[in-house]
Amino acid sequence: MNDDRDHHPLHTPVIDWFDDNARDLPWRRPEAGAWGVMVSEFMLQQTPVSRVLPVYGQWLERWPTPGALAADPSGEAVRAWGRLGYPRRALRLHAAATAIAQLHNGEVPTDHAELLALPGVGEYTAAAVASFAYGQRHAVLDTNVRRVFARAVTGVEYPPNATTAAERRVAHRMLPADEATAARWAAATMELGALICTARGPECVRCPIAGQCAWRLAGSPEHDGPPRRGQTYAGTxxxxxxxxxxxxxxxxxxxxxxxxxxxxxxxxxxxxxxxxxxxxxxxxxxxxxxxxxxx
DNA sequence: TACTCGTGGTG
DNA sequence: TCACCAAGAGT
Missing domain, CATH: 1.10.10.10 (Winged helix-like DNA-binding domain superfamily/Winged helix DNA-binding domain)
Structure with a gap:
């Protein structure tokens, strides 16, 4: 098992960049705990960080444990959700807290399969909680990571509309062998997608892997696949x-x-x-x- | 698979 | 200005 097989040339520059540029977000602090990570992941599903921040703080202050949330009516969770959008997430977070209280002794499960079984926890959130809260080795495929891999590895501007098996293979192939490094890699690739490798107007001049990016090396070709589905809203x-x-x-x-x-x-x-x-x-x-x- | 499900900021 | 975009899940 030599290092060459486990180490990819993108690992070190991305993780080093993360060491210097990671945002100080409350759910990344040690005191957040697994419950804080889980709450943040629910709130961040399709919702920008800037809008989550104030609600997250109020939520954790009011319900510092899954048991505290489970003890209140689900309607209170919906009310406290405020204008984050997709309020069914509030209901599912309340249901997840109830399941944690009843089935897991009030502790957010560490096992990936047990996380996945919770209401509102899908492929992404299960991997994210296991990785960010517990330091485990999982492919964490959110919209940011998918875009980074689409560009840096696959050489196209955007990933497909829905996550594909090919994307999962790329993510697993890129995942560092070492558990702690893999968890760091997951957070770092996500942050790179959020801050540098953005959907519109990526700041390639500040990107730590611009020189190795397959998309850049191909001349940054524009997306040519089927149009990305717009989200009409007015009148719906x-x-x-x-x-x-x-x-x-x-x-x-x-x-x-x-x-x-x-x-x-x-x-x-x-x-x-x-x-x-x-x-x-x-x-x-x-x-x-x-x-x-x-x- | 493709569609539904909120809300608000932005290039 | 307005279409696009934002740490997805469930069906």
Whole structure:
């Protein structure tokens, strides 16, 4: 087992760059613990760091352990989620905390398979918690890492829309053999994608591996595959759901149907959105046409 | 697989 | 200005 087989030329420059440029984020501090890491990973799913920071601090102050969150109603989690978006994540984080309290003695599991079994924990989050919180060796494939590998290794501007087996193979092939180094590598590649190798306007002049980047060496060819799916929002059920839930988040008492009817003019879509929120467990219907966040 | 699911900042 | 983008998961 000589080093040449376990070490890739990109490892040292990326990790050295991370040593000098890593942001001081609260979930990276030792006192965050595994629960802090898990909370941050839920909040960061499709949501920028800048918007997560204030909510994360309030959340950990109020619910410093999974058991503390599990002891409160799920609706309180939805309320505290605020405007982070995708509020089902709040519900799933509450459900994950409940499972941790009941099945794992209140401790965030260290085992990857047990993490994956928790509500709201998928391929990425399970690997991220195991790697960042527990220093384990896992391929952590988020949108940043996928973009870094697409460029530096594969030589294309953007990764596919959905994670492919080929991407997983690249990630595993690139993963350092040593456990602690692998965990460092995971955080470093993610940070490189977030700060330098960004989707639009990458700062290649500041990139520690610009000289070895397959995409640069190929002349930075533009993306040529199928168009990346845009996310239309205006006029969708998601917008209506957002407005409905905003009313309920800001209300301390149950809200009458009329208050919800006021947020959207079209009755069929409005009813469909409300039904969807109830079906998702984000809204609880009471008697006499009153609604509230789940108690 | 492709689609749904929020919200707000930005080039 | 507005389409794109942001530490994905579930179905």
């Amino acid at each position: 059920d998601r917008q209506v759901r957002g407005r409905l839930l905003a009313v309920l988040r800001e209300a301390t008492e149950p809200v009458p149907q009329a208050a919800l009817d006021a947020v959207w003019h079209e009755p069929v879509q409005r009813a469909r959105a409300l039904d969807g929120l109830v079906a998702d467990g984000l809204v609880e219907p009471l008697q006499d046409g009153m609604y509230r966040l789940p108690g």
